Amino acid sequence: MATRGRTGDGAPASPPLRADAARNRAQVLAAAREAFRESGTAAPLDEVARRAGVNIATLYRRFPDRQALIRQVVVDAFTLVLDAARAAADASRADAPSALENFMMTLVHQRDMLVLPLIGGPPISDDEVMELQRGINTALEELLDVARADGTIRADVTGLDLITSAAMVCRPLPYLPVEEATALATRHVRVFLDGLRPAVSRELPPGPTFEDFAAHLRQ
Amino acid sequence: MATRGRTGDGAPASPPLRADAARNRAQVLAAAREAFRESGTAAPLDEVARRAGVNIATLYRRFPDRQALIRQVVVDAFTLVLDAARAAADASRADAPSALENFMMTLVHQRDMLVLPLIGGPPISDDEVMELQRGINTALEELLDVARADGTIRADVTGLDLITSAAMVCRPLPYLPVEEATALATRHVRVFLDGLRPAVSRELPPGPTFEDFAAHLRQ
Amino acid sequence: MATRGRTGDGAPASPPLRADAARNRAQVLAAAREAFRESGTAAPLDEVARRAGVNIATLYRRFPDRQALIRQVVVDAFTLVLDAARAAADASRADAPSALENFMMTLVHQRDMLVLPLIGGPPISDDEVMELQRGINTALEELLDVARADGTIRADVTGLDLITSAAMVCRPLPYLPVEEATALATRHVRVFLDGLRPAVSRELPPGPTFEDFAAHLRQ
Amino acid sequence: MATRGRTGDGAPASPPLRADAARNRAQVLAAAREAFRESGTAAPLDEVARRAGVNIATLYRRFPDRQALIRQVVVDAFTLVLDAARAAADASRADAPSALENFMMTLVHQRDMLVLPLIGGPPISDDEVMELQRGINTALEELLDVARADGTIRADVTGLDLITSAAMVCRPLPYLPVEEATALATRHVRVFLDGLRPAVSRELPPGPTFEDFAAHLRQ
DNA sequence: CATGAATGAGGGTTCATTCAT
DNA sequence: TATGAATGAACCCTCATTCAT
Incomplete structure (x- = not known):
């Protein structure tokens, strides 16, 4: 924990x-x-x-104040994500693609806890939150290292891609009832994961790193 | 138009x-x-x-009132999407994957116009909006029909998958500056499109249809 | 006229x-x-x-401005009342009680024109309006002089009593449909007129004169 | 109470x-x-x-909301009137005309509490208000029954006549200072009461009953 | 500790009024 | 002349926040 x-x-x-x-x-x-x-x-x-x-x-x-409440909601959310990411990193040695899928699906199923980063509002630039995010990124990069070594996941995907994709996938259209929303999210996860297999086609264009991302949160 | x-x-x-x-x-x-x-x-x-x-x-x-303003923003957004979807359907006969990629990237680049469906707030259950959404779905299904016949896109993906994925991809984390956000979104589009190639692996689990989705908007 | x-x-x-x-x-x-x-x-x-x-x-x-509109509505109303009061004064020589009843019932039946003095709102202290009110009082006092000489109306009633009573009777509860409201108003007029017959009982207590009343309008 | x-x-x-x-x-x-x-x-x-x-x-x-405030003002007003009407009904056995005069003068003297029914605005169709109005009517009819049996008040006057007359008399022209307004109202009450003595002259024309009146409030 | 009450401030909406067409 | 448009100011109502119980 x-x-x-x-x-x-x-x-x-x-x-x-x-x-x-x-x-x-x-x-x-x-x-x-x-x-x-x-x-x-x-x-x-x-x-x-x-x-x-x-x-x-x-x-x-x-x-x-409101900020304190928001902060705690965010911290709780990222804490869950961090736990899941670390578990995935641990499990990656056995089977990286499954570990990643489990990670994503864990988030999908717990998405009622994962409120804040997904909603917008002013960014929370808070040291604890930052640390949690950094930990998540580290764990996912660890997983990716294993997977790249394995050749089970394409080499040009980053931890930030995974985080942000997960964030989006956890927030499908809000008025669908929960089972249908979960089904839809599951399909997106699957397509995304299929897209993550070692590329037979084009390489990804360059994108921001986690550090770029973190820099903007710090303002 | x-x-x-x-x-x-x-x-x-x-x-x-x-x-x-x-x-x-x-x-x-x-x-x-x-x-x-x-x-x-x-x-x-x-x-x-x-x-x-x-x-x-x-x-x-x-x-x-506020509702009227929201509604118009949504209508304008879906109108753009519909135009793009129809253009993509037309272009799909020549090259379906490219047509789809162009569609997605058009949305990514115009995402400052595509505000509402991406934000949440109360659903707009409005006939005109409904009609636009249905038109978008129809155009994308048309594209998918061509692509499935071609064998260029996996058979188990639906128009609704495309719409909702596009919606999510157009809304990356809000505090990134525009170029980095675009780069990130582009990467997600690419991964997603790669995941759409004819599946060599598992089939997708069942998900809601457009009609399911529409039914919930109508309440 | x-x-x-x-x-x-x-x-x-x-x-x-x-x-x-x-x-x-x-x-x-x-x-x-x-x-x-x-x-x-x-x-x-x-x-x-x-x-x-x-x-x-x-x-x-x-x-x-609003004041000008209100003023004209009031002027139109008092003009009608003045016309009726002068007609009543003329007719009083033949039959004062009937002349008075006709006066009152004329107002009751035209009460959709008699909006303002009956509603409240800031007093209109306007020379023309004042003049109209004074004219109405004069005509009614003329009628009362005849009636008092006749012995057909009690001696202790004043023009102001008649004006203000008429004002009230023209404004019965607003949500009644027009026929029932008229019936009710007619009954009140009748009771009032019956009360105006030469008193067999107590004399009225003293009340304000028209000049007192006018003084307050002038502020 | x-x-x-x-x-x-x-x-x-x-x-x-x-x-x-x-x-x-x-x-x-x-x-x-x-x-x-x-x-x-x-x-x-x-x-x-x-x-x-x-x-x-x-x-x-x-x-x-505004409606709730209006309602309470009305309820308070009718509660006072009901108390006075019941007291008058009780006192009517001893001397009905005096009881009625006291009732009317009580309202005149408390007219700063009796705001709403006298002013207009949207009718308050509310069960509690309705009940109060009905109670007032009942008490006044009780008083009239006694008085008719006595022969002290004309037989063709109804509770509704009394209520509506009282309502009007409590609202004399608003810009008079309080003593003069009271004096004027008192005179009107007296004339009205004199008109209520057993008719030596014409019978009143038919008018609405309390039930007619209540029906319109209910819409 | 937890609540009922009070308040200041802000945002939503309407309205009177003026201007340009 | 009559109208569509624009505006400033008022009013309604809600909310975050603090205080007293």
Whole structure:
């Protein structure tokens, strides 16, 4: 697991919450994910509190401002992704294509947790988030190294391609019911993976690296 | 061209706008696309008016409420896509894979016009929009028919797969500068197209049809 | 007739309007009466123009501001009342109670024209309106003088009592359909008139005079 | 008393307001009465809040929209009238004409509370309001039954006549100062009551019943 | 700790009014 | 003259945020 303490935030040793407070906190985060997915990160915090079944002031006690709430949703999401990416890297030695497919499908199936990077809104340039993203990239590059050595995945694909593709695939059209959306996403994953087999045709044009990408987040 | 009159709306023969009014209208739509892309469809209309350089009341004169503005942005977007899809269908007889690639890349390059379906927000269940979507699907299925007969594109891919993939590919992470975002999107298109070559491997799992999709929009 | 020129305004000899302009003007006034009756004198002028079937700018050409429009509606109303009051004064010599009843019932039946004084809104302190009101009071006092001499109406009732009672009776509850509202108003007139017969009982307590009343309009 | 709890609303047992909140609520209602009386029910709610000395959002916390505020003003008004009507019905056994006069004068003296039915605006077709109106009518019919049996009031007058007359008399021309307006209203009440004595002259023409009236409110 | 209440500020929308055609 | 268009200002209502209980 990549997380410790509360819900993956790196706050230094805050005393564990009382049981009810922890429950409230989790409900607020779940409600925030729902609301953000439906209406974007500008969704009314009243609404988030209502869905969570707590008073708005309780929400504020846990998350001093909107930014803090967004941040935690993002951290939770990237924490999940990091865990999955590391598992995939570990599994890649046995079977890299399967490991990658499992990684992608894990994200597809958990996509209700993966709200933020997929939605837009102001970028979160936060050290912890950055670190998580970097870890994800590292794990995926590790997987790709194995696969390139294997010859099981085309050589010109990067970790950033995988991350961003996964991000997109996790966000298919929002009004489809969940099973159909999953089916559609699964098909896209499959086509994408088929496209990742060692190229018999044209090489990919150059694209940004993870560092380019990270540079823009830092502003 | 799929459009006639103003900007592709099917309003029954309103007299053409005065030159200055038409200019204002176009500026409002451009500003709305910008704002919606950055902040979602809940973006302040004040802001849209300011970017367009008109008074908020002028915006309201043209678009009686937010919904009407969103709708027009969507209609304009789908009109472009429909034009491109029909061109691709026409070109497919000569070379289907190229026609498809051109279609995808046309969308990638025009993606500043293609705001809405990509953003979320409440679905627009509107007859005209529906008709445009259906037309797009029809054109792409026509292209696929040719390509399947050719044996140049795998048989188990549908028009809906193409539409939704295109939608996702046109919306890469928002904070990348335009050239890098284009490069990344281009790479994704290429991988996707490579994945569309006649499958040497597994067949795709079943997915929703366009009609399934349309049914959900109608509610 | 108490009026000359246009519609009873005392504007000094403006050239007569072109036929269509005159029609527009009359339609605007009729629409204003309707709107004012339903929503008060703060009713949107757009709405008035729409009901009149003219452009808002046309309304403004005729009535430079809301005040001017209200004023004309009031003047038209008081002009009607003045005509009726003078007719009643003339007829009072033959039969004062009947003359008074006819006066009251004339107002009841024309009450769609009698919009303003009955609705509230800021008082119109305008010389012409004042003059009309004074004329009405004078005529009614003349009628009362005859009746008091006759012994057909109680001696302690004043012109102001009649005016204000008439004003109230012309404005019964607004959501009744017109026939029922008229029936109700007629009953009130009858009771009131019966109460006006020479008192066998208590004398009325003192009340304001017309001059008191006028003083407050002048502010 | 016809009321219990807050201010006569039949809301099912909301917990009692905190003391300061209750004070604010009452001030808002008083301010609304003032503003509605002066400018109609379309009066700016900002203005209401300002007069009440509270923030506009506080007003909205208590009354979720304009309609709710209007409704409460009406309910409060009719509650007062109902209390007075029941008292009059009780007192009628001893002396019906005095009971009626007291009823009318009670309304005249409390007319700053009796804002809405007297002003117009959209009819409030609300069950609780309906019930109050029906109760008022019932009480007044009870009084009239006694009086008709007594022979102290003419037989052809109805409860609806009394209600609507009272409504009108409570709304004399708005710009008179309060003492003069009261004096004028008192005179009208007296004339009206004199007209209610057993008719020595003509019978009243037929008019709408309370049920007719109620039917129109229900639409 | 959790809630009800209050508030300031901002965004949505309408309206009165003026201008250009 | 009559109209379409534009605008500034008002008003409605919601929301984020803070305070008192």
